[in-house]
Amino acid sequence: MAIKNKYVQISPEEFDRNFADIHPPLTPNAAVIEASRCLFCFDAPCTIACPTHIDVPKFIKKIATRNLRGSARTILEANILGASCSKVCPVEVLCEGACVMNHHNEKPIQIALLQRHAMDWAHDHQFQPFVPGTANGKKVACIGGGPASLACAAELAQLGYAVTIFERKPLAGGLNTYGIAEYKLTPEDALREVESVRKLGVKFECKVEIGGQSSSGKLDSIPNPTLRSVSLQSLERDFDAIFVGIGLGDTTDLEVPGEHLEGVVDALTFIEDYKTKRTKCKVGRRVAVIGAGNTAIDAATAAVRLGVPEVRMVYRRSEAEMPAFAYEYELAKGDGVIFNWRTQPVKIHGKKAVEKLECVSMRLGKPDKTGRRRPEPVPRSKFFIECDMVIKSLGQTKHDDFLKAVPLLKRSRDGRVLVDEKTCQTSNPKFFAGGDCVNGGREVVDAVADGKKAAHGIETWIRRNG
Amino acid sequence: MADLSVTFAKTIKSPNPFWLASAPPTNSGFQVMRAFDAGWGGAVWKTIGEPIVNTTSRYSSIDYNGVRMMGLNNIELITDRPIEDNLREIYEVKKRFPHHAVIASLMVDSKRETWHDIVKRTEDAGADGLELNFGCPHGMSERGMGSAVGQVPEYCEMITAWVKEVARTPVLIKLTPNVTNIALIGRAARKGGADGLSAINTFNSITSIDLDDLAPRPKVSGKSAHGGYCGPAVKPIALNMVHTLNADPEIRIPVSGIGGIATWQDAAEFILLGCSSVQVCTAVMHYGFRIVEDMIDGLSNWMDEKGFKTLDDFRGASIARLEDWGNLDLNYKIIASIDPEKCIGCDLCHIACWDAAHQCIHIEGEGREAPTRVEKESAMNFLAPPAHHPLHVHEPVLHSRGITTRYVGLSGNGRQGQAPPPTTSLHSSTEDAPPALRSNRVPYVDEEECVGCNLCWLVCPVDSCITMKEVRTGLPFESFNDRTKRLAKVSTCEPPST
Numbered sequence: 001m002a003i004k005n006k007y008v009q010i011s012p013e014e015f016d017r018n019f020a021d022i023h024p025p026l027t028p029n030a031a032v033i034e035a036s037r038c039l040f041c042f043d044a045p046c047t048i049a050c051p052t053h054i055d056v057p058k059f060i061k062k063i064a065t066r067n068l069r070g071s072a073r074t075i076l077e078a079n080i081l082g083a084s085c086s087k088v089c090p091v092e093v094l095c096e097g098a099c100v101m102n103h104h105n106e107k108p109i110q111i112a113l114l115q116r117h118a119m120d121w122a123h124d125h126q127f128q129p130f131v132p133g134t135a136n137g138k139k140v141a142c143i144g145g146g147p148a149s150l151a152c153a154a155e156l157a158q159l160g161y162a163v164t165i166f167e168r169k170p171l172a173g174g175l176n177t178y179g180i181a182e183y184k185l186t187p188e189d190a191l192r193e194v195e196s197v198r199k200l201g202v203k204f205e206c207k208v209e210i211g212g213q214s215s216s217g218k219l220d221s222i223p224n225p226t227l228r229s230v231s232l233q234s235l236e237r238d239f240d241a242i243f244v245g246i247g248l249g250d251t252t253d254l255e256v257p258g259e260h261l262e263g264v265v266d267a268l269t270f271i272e273d274y275k276t277k278r279t280k281c282k283v284g285r286r287v288a289v290i291g292a293g294n295t296a297i298d299a300a301t302a303a304v305r306l307g308v309p310e311v312r313m314v315y316r317r318s319e320a321e322m323p324a325f326a327y328e329y330e331l332a333k334g335d336g337v338i339f340n341w342r343t344q345p346v347k348i349h350g351k352k353a354v355e356k357l358e359c360v361s362m363r364l365g366k367p368d369k370t371g372r373r374r375p376e377p378v379p380r381s382k383f384f385i386e387c388d389m390v391i392k393s394l395g396q397t398k399h400d401d402f403l404k405a406v407p408l409l410k411r412s413r414d415g416r417v418l419v420d421e422k423t424c425q426t427s428n429p430k431f432f433a434g435g436d437c438v439n440g441g442r443e444v445v446d447a448v449a450d451g452k453k454a455a456h457g458i459e460t461w462i463r464r465n466g
Numbered sequence: 467m468a469d470l471s472v473t474f475a476k477t478i479k480s481p482n483p484f485w486l487a488s489a490p491p492t493n494s495g496f497q498v499m500r501a502f503d504a505g506w507g508g509a510v511w512k513t514i515g516e517p518i519v520n521t522t523s524r525y526s527s528i529d530y531n532g533v534r535m536m537g538l539n540n541i542e543l544i545t546d547r548p549i550e551d552n553l554r555e556i557y558e559v560k561k562r563f564p565h566h567a568v569i570a571s572l573m574v575d576s577k578r579e580t581w582h583d584i585v586k587r588t589e590d591a592g593a594d595g596l597e598l599n600f601g602c603p604h605g606m607s608e609r610g611m612g613s614a615v616g617q618v619p620e621y622c623e624m625i626t627a628w629v630k631e632v633a634r635t636p637v638l639i640k641l642t643p644n645v646t647n648i649a650l651i652g653r654a655a656r657k658g659g660a661d662g663l664s665a666i667n668t669f670n671s672i673t674s675i676d677l678d679d680l681a682p683r684p685k686v687s688g689k690s691a692h693g694g695y696c697g698p699a700v701k702p703i704a705l706n707m708v709h710t711l712n713a714d715p716e717i718r719i720p721v722s723g724i725g726g727i728a729t730w731q732d733a734a735e736f737i738l739l740g741c742s743s744v745q746v747c748t749a750v751m752h753y754g755f756r757i758v759e760d761m762i763d764g765l766s767n768w769m770d771e772k773g774f775k776t777l778d779d780f781r782g783a784s785i786a787r788l789e790d791w792g793n794l795d796l797n798y799k800i801i802a803s804i805d806p807e808k809c810i811g812c813d814l815c816h817i818a819c820w821d822a823a824h825q826c827i828h829i830e831g832e833g834r835e836a837p838t839r840v841e842k843e844s845a846m847n848f849l850a851p852p853a854h855h856p857l858h859v860h861e862p863v864l865h866s867r868g869i870t871t872r873y874v875g876l877s878g879n880g881r882q883g884q885a886p887p888p889t890t891s892l893h894s895s896t897e898d899a900p901p902a903l904r905s906n907r908v909p910y911v912d913e914e915e916c917v918g919c920n921l922c923w924l925v926c927p928v929d930s931c932i933t934m935k936e937v938r939t940g941l942p943f944e945s946f947n948d949r950t951k952r953l954a955k956v957s958t959c960e961p962p963s964t
Contacts, residue, residue: 033532039927042813045907064531103810104928 007282008307015279018305019182022331023087023113028066031117035064038109041100046111049098051449052079056095060114072122073129075115080130080154081147081193083119084176085445086112087185090294090325094445123192132201133160138462141166141239143210146174147444148245148435150197151451152458157200159459164203164239166230172204174247176444178272181298183305187275210235210402232405236430241458244406244417244426244433245451248396248441254290258348259392267291267299267393274302284389286310288357290345291393292322297332299391304335312338312385314345316362316375340385344377348390357385396441406431416440423457424450432457468769469776470762472507472567474742475636475661475720478595480507480567483733483765483777484758487664487724487745488513488571488597488640490542491755495555499562504755505762508567509559510664510745513544513599514552514588515573515611526673526683526690528699537699538748539673541684541691543605544573549584553591560592567743568592569638573599573611576621578628585632595635598626600651601642601667603694613642613667619654626658636661638722641711643700644670648707652717662720664745665711666704668694697748701726705739712740713785728757730764737777738784796949797941800918800934802827802911808931811907815922815932826915827922829907 010018026034038060046056054075062071075082091097091112099108121127138161142149145167153163171177176190198204209227235242251266253259263284265273274281287308289300292315303311313332315322318341322329333339340359347358361381364373398415410418410427417426417433424432434450436442470482485508486492486501493512501509520542530536545552552570560568570593574580585596599606600616607614615621622639629637639655641648643666652663670692675682682690704725711721720743723736728749736744749757774780804815804827819827911922923932944952 029532036531039812039814041811042817045811100810100812 008285008309010279010307012279014307015305018307019302022183023116025120026110026113026117028117031063031114032066034110035060035114037101038064039100045098045100046095046109049094050078051094051443051445052085052452053449054078054082054095054115056111059118060109060111063114063118068118068121069125069127071118072127075118076122076129079445079448080151080197081176081444081448082115083123084147084185084190084193085448086115086119087189088176088180088443089445090327090443092327093325094443128196128199130154130158130200133158135162136160138162138240139164139238140241140243140458141235142243142245143235144174144244144246144435144437145169145172145194145204145206146245146247146435146447147176148247148447148451148454149174149243150194151448152243152245152432152434152455153202153451154197154200155452155455156458157197157202159455161458162201162203164205165197166208166210166235167204167206168209168227170206172206174245175268178275179268179295181271181302182275183301205230240430240462242431243451243454243458244403244431244437245435245447246399246402247436249399250397251392252394252397254345254348254392254394256345256347258350258354261348261350261354262352263350263354263388264348264390264392267295267391268396270299270391271295271302274306281306283308284354284387286387287312287389287391288340288345288385288387289313289391289393291315291395292317292324293393293395294324294328296391296393297324297328299393300332300337301335303389303391304337308389310338310387311336312340312387314340314343314357314359314385316342316344317372318342318364321364321372342375343385344375345390346382349384354388354390355386357387357390359383359385396436399437403437414440419454420457422453423460424454425457425461429461468766468774470507470766470769472743472777474567474722475595475638478508478567478569478636479565480743481565482507482762483737483741483743484508484761485510485567485569485722485743485745486750487747488569488599489747489751490540491747491750493545494547495559498555498559498568501750501755501758502559502563502566505758506566506755508569508743510569510571510597511552511556511593513571513573513602514549514584515544516575517546517548518543518605520546521686523684523686526693527697528673535697535748535752537671537673537695538697538751539671539684539693539695540668541604541686541693544571544599544602549587553587556588556591556593560594567594569595569597571597571599571640573602573606576610576615576625581625581628582632585629589633589635593635595638595661596629596633597638597640597664598629599640599667600625600655601640601664603642603644603668603670604692613644616640616642616651616667617645619650622651623654623658626655626660630659638662638664640664640667641707642667643703643707643725647710649710649714649717652711652714656717656719660719662722662742663711663717664722664724666700666707666725668696669700669703671695696726698726698728701732705735708736708741709739709785709788712782713788728752730761730768733761733765734768734780735784737781740782740785742777742781790947792947792950793945795943795945797939797944799937799939801913801916801937802918802922803933803935804909804911804922805931805933806908808928809908810928810931812927813907813909814925814927816909818921818925823919823921824915824917826912826917827909828912829909 038057040057040061044057047053059071059074079085095111096108101108140156140161140163142153142165145165149165153165156163165172172194173190177187207227209229210232211229251268283303283306287303289296292313296313300311300313342362343359344362345357345359348354349356349358361378362375363378365376366374368374403409408428412418417438419426419433419438424434426433432454434454435447439446472480472483484506486506488510492498492509498509524540524542526539527535528537556568570588572584574584599612600622602612606612615625626639637660639660641651641663645651672682672692681688684690708721708723711717721741722743722745723741724745727733727744727746733744816827816829923934926932
């Protein structure tokens with residue numbers, strides 16, 4: 001291992017401290033006081049702003065009256081993943097961003113913390129408000145075990161469907177389990193919600209890859225001896241409807257020489273690595289994160305928290321164009337992350353492992369299709385960034401191989417699954433889809449909203465077709 | 467700086483109108499001296515009488531929206547310390563603070579000799595005045611004292627007269643609010659010779675019940691008794707009772723105002739309704755003696771701004787501004803006006819007006835525009851209004867945005883929610899653009915229908931967003947009483963029908 005001597009190592013205590021909850025919970029009395037600040041708006045903007053339309057003033061007023069059971073039920077009825085959403089939602093641009101208090105020169109109501117308060121109560125009291133519906137003899141398969149499928153499955157189970165979730169990884173929960181910064185959401189939090197779905201009678205088949213021959217196309221998956229393969233054809237045969245909640249695929253390549261070197265990892269693999277291996281995760285002493293989205297920030301701040309002395313983010317555009325949310329950027333700045341704006345990596349140097357990153361400076365030209373100014377290289381501006389680890393965070397690819405195998409499935413030009421907006425039904429009527437594979441990569445709460453919508457779409461479609 | 471000094475009933479003098487009410491904060495010389503050091507102008511000693519035994523616990527309170535002690539209830543009785551100890555401490559306090567008012571609250575058995583004895587002993591100790599506790603509504607009243615006296619004008623007058631037979635200092639009667647007409651008791655005290663009144667004492671109350679063990683609070687071994695209620699919650703009721711006393715031509719003796727006073731503004735209001743001094747308890751029990759600093763400072767600053775040099779300059783100035791309802795001008799009209807620049811879009815005014823007032827604040831394009839009078843009436847007669855109309859009554863519907871309509875009077879044409887994430891859809895039905903939330907949510911007033919009730923203005927959380935604007939009716943002043951007279955005249959002038 002070429003970079004062995006350069007690894008940083010922190011103790012388990014340091015890990016716990018560095019990755020402690022970024023938004024500690026409210027005490028019961030603080031929750032009542034905060035809940036009492038809520039104006040109880042009529043037809044509240046926060047509820048409209050929430051993709052799952054949780055009735056926010058209703059659950060908040062129930063906290064004010066210490067009716068936590070009713071509050072938790074209000075949240076969970078709209079969003080079965082209310083607990084994780086309370087921790088990972090970008091509330092600044094959703095409910096809290098819509099709060100009328102923002103127009104009142106006051107801090108918005110701390111909706112996320114209040115929601116978490118009710119969800120913590122629900123967990124502490126093992127509150128399970130829902131029961132499986134009377135079996136209707138119909139079966140639905142959900143491919144992918146992330147938030148979209150969990151929400152879809154929970155909804156269908158209550159309607160009496162026999163639902164099976166197929167997940168490639170050892171544990172369900174999707175990015176909630178494997179891909180969210182530890183200081184926001186722990187795998188335990190995510191798995192709690194998986195359990196609540198399991199209690200509704202939903203079956204989980206983990207370490208399963210959907211592959212093999214489908215009714216009309218051939219699906220070639222990478223053979224993996226640890227995975228069991230189930231053919232798409234058999235799913236089509238055995239289930240009355242199929243929900244596709246497979247999210248996105250691998251991280252997009254940099255497409256520069258040296259990308260194969262040891263020490264080059266993609267951000268989601270890195271995040272999964274440190275969340276599962278914790279202190280045993282190997283990180284270098286100088287880390288460069290390529291990209292400036294929210295996942296890039298999660299990777300950079302995690303590297304800092306894992307003890308890396310020098311963490312930088314390398315982005316080809318400027319601060320103004322960075323896709324990360326403002327508060328995420330603030331978090332990274334507060335963690336002491338260095339920013340190399342208008343910097344394009346062109347080559348990764350190293351014998352066996354990463355030694356340095358060759359970059360050129362960029363300047364911003366005319367706006368491109370997306371409206372952002374197109375970066376252009378500055379001639380003769382080559383320079384080097386010394387580093388022993390490169391984390392790629394340039395967005396994710398689509399699961400092209402799988403999606404191509406689904407018969408009659410229409411997709412957008414950039415590879416997303418096209419669905420009916422109201423029902424989430426795809427161009428193949430037996431297939432419904434939601435979450436990142438449809439929206440190209442958005443929030444957990446968007447996936448939950450899709451899953452719910454798809455469940456009702458499936459119910460309507462199956463009833464109509466007997 | 468304005469002169470805040472007070473001379474109450476000719477001889478009781480204090481540097482300011484802020485007195486501590488007879489209550490736990492005045493239980494000992496130690497406390498009263500600390501209070502005077504903090505700036506209090508006077509203290510009414512915790513009621514002296516034959517020492518009693520108290521229970522634990524003794525207090526319970528009402529919180530409001532996270533704020534503690536909006537209202538406080540107690541089942542504590544009069545002093546539990548020997549009479550001699552209290553009298554000795556009064557003597558010591560007066561020696562150290564000769565210019566502060568020390569008034570002894572007294573309560574003994576309803577016997578002439580007993581009252582004569584305690585009055586003499588207390589005055590010998592140096593008290594500036596006496597306050598007869600005819601107000602305590604709990605515990606002592608069951609023993610024939612406190613409000614048991616204060617609720618019967620004849621008893622009140624009789625005992626006041628007994629005390630006046632021997633008293634050399636002013637005698638104040640502390641009144642209970644647990645009566646139907648407090649003026650009757652005030653008049654009785656006056657007839658008995660009282661030099662002043664203290665009003666009000668606490669209200670009979672049960673503050674709350676523990677929903678876990680079903681025991682009312684405060685709990686004494688799983689049980690409770692009704693107590694005396696005070697604190698900010700009772701202030702409006704106290705103001706009304708104080709006004710009743712001060713406006714009564716048969717009373718005309720100074721009143722020391724009590725009831726929920728916690729700030730200089732509260733004090734100014736009691737003085738504007740005629741009080742000569744004010745007494746405070748709950749606020750001190752909540753925050754300590756130090757609160758008097760801002761009471762003095764704030765009152766003084768306000769008086770300077772208003773040009774009032776002494777308390778007499780504004781004492782009672784608002785008494786005559788309270789009229790019988792029948793004398794109010796029926797031709798005065800105000801209507802609500804909403805400032806769209808200030809509106810934050812909470813729409814509380816809209817729903818308050820629709821559900822609880824006169825259905826005249828609406829939202830453009832929300833399916834909540836103004837219904838016509840015909841439509842309102844048809845809804846009242848349970849005739850079906852047009853299906854598209856907001857007053858169409860129907861089962862709650864699931865909007866496309868997934869939430870159930872909470873307003874039963876709404877038909878399904880309410881605003882669509884935010885469009886789902888901008889997915890490339892097979893069949894798209896809504897625009898991707900997010901709603902311009904704020905501008906969509908500014909309500910408007912139907913000025914023809916507005917009755918000027920103030921409700922929207924009261925519920926609006928934004929300062930001066932809703933204002934109530936006067937509308938010139940062009941009609942002269944006419945009260946209900948005037949109108950009744952005028953109409954009576956008109957009807958008598960009508961030619962007799964033939």
